[in-house]
Amino acid sequence: MRRGNPRAHGTRNLRTTMEPFPLASVSPVVIDLDTLLARCRRGDPLAWEELVRRFQGRIYGFAVFYLRDREEARDAAQEIFVRLYKHLGEMRDGGTFVPWLLTMARNCCIDRLRALGARAPQDPIEIDPPSMAPSPEDAMLQHARRTLLYRALDTLSDVNREIVLLKDIHQLKIEEIGSLLRLPIGTIKSRSNRARTELAKAVRSMAGATP
Amino acid sequence: MTFLERVLASTSGPVCASAEERFVPFVAGELDAADRELVAAHAAGCPACRHELSRVRVLMSDLSRAAEITPDAAFVADVLRQTSGVPDPAASRWTEAWRRFALRPRFALEVAYVGAVVLCVIGTFTDLHVRAVPDLVRTMISDIKETP
Numbered sequence: 001m002r003r004g005n006p007r008a009h010g011t012r013n014l015r016t017t018m019e020p021f022p023l024a025s026v027s028p029v030v031i032d033l034d035t036l037l038a039r040c041r042r043g044d045p046l047a048w049e050e051l052v053r054r055f056q057g058r059i060y061g062f063a064v065f066y067l068r069d070r071e072e073a074r075d076a077a078q079e080i081f082v083r084l085y086k087h088l089g090e091m092r093d094g095g096t097f098v099p100w101l102l103t104m105a106r107n108c109c110i111d112r113l114r115a116l117g118a119r120a121p122q123d124p125i126e127i128d129p130p131s132m133a134p135s136p137e138d139a140m141l142q143h144a145r146r147t148l149l150y151r152a153l154d155t156l157s158d159v160n161r162e163i164v165l166l167k168d169i170h171q172l173k174i175e176e177i178g179s180l181l182r183l184p185i186g187t188i189k190s191r192s193n194r195a196r197t198e199l200a201k202a203v204r205s206m207a208g209a210t211p
Numbered sequence: 212m213t214f215l216e217r218v219l220a221s222t223s224g225p226v227c228a229s230a231e232e233r234f235v236p237f238v239a240g241e242l243d244a245a246d247r248e249l250v251a252a253h254a255a256g257c258p259a260c261r262h263e264l265s266r267v268r269v270l271m272s273d274l275s276r277a278a279e280i281t282p283d284a285a286f287v288a289d290v291l292r293q294t295s296g297v298p299d300p301a302a303s304r305w306t307e308a309w310r311r312f313a314l315r316p317r318f319a320l321e322v323a324y325v326g327a328v329v330l331c332v333i334g335t336f337t338d339l340h341v342r343a344v345p346d347l348v349r350t351m352i353s354d355i356k357e358t359p
Binding site: 085146203 | 234270275277280286290
């Protein structure tokens, strides 16, 4: 009877067990926000990681928009997540979570701006070209359009820019923006229309001026 | 110059500026049916406004995609490291609730009231009387002395 080398057999078994788990075979199910929040409230660390992963781009983008400095924005975004973690018990359901989170993020950014005082950066927003574009040409085009958009946003007044940020970029409802900025709904509506028209004009003139 | 342009020129003047003001709400779907029809009809007959409308469409699409700026790859790990030292939110929720309860101005009065009620209940339903305590202590001490 022929026996195989037990050592080699053991090595093969070890290799088999050490192979990475085939993640591609796991169907990408997106957990709904309510479930994710409920799990976070129960103290599930994986749910918390997923929540950070899901909102990192949004919160970092929000902070970059206010602080205009990527390092400051990174610190602020981390602070926002730490504050969020401390207030996990107060977290609302999925429907009201985003406005609640953005209110907290805005307060945090305003606190930082106050602390920065005269050192508050006024540079234009700088972003990296997108890494997920189908081709390098698409990446360059997207990057150019987004840079143009940020430059055009800079031409708006502070309040109008904030309204565009909350309404058109973060898709908050008029009522939510009203309570966040403590402005009447009618003012938000009229300012929003004016701000977007101004923005469209600024983009057109900048695009025309760009060689 | 087309017939329509000639009529507009001699009456209201060019209407492109008026149409342009409605392009953003048109693309955002915020116009009522009548306004939507008017803008669509104007854009259908005006190449410049059609071009501008497509530009606004791109702008609105870019705006909705501008919410996210991806931070560096270490960001999530840094956040998890910072939150690992923070107390468990489920436990801190109870602590916070208890702290809020205890910090109410009436809390001391309530504790005194409950304590008085408890003492009354003990005094009423048990054989232990406060006046008997010194005798009890004396008996216990003499018992201890007598024990070899």
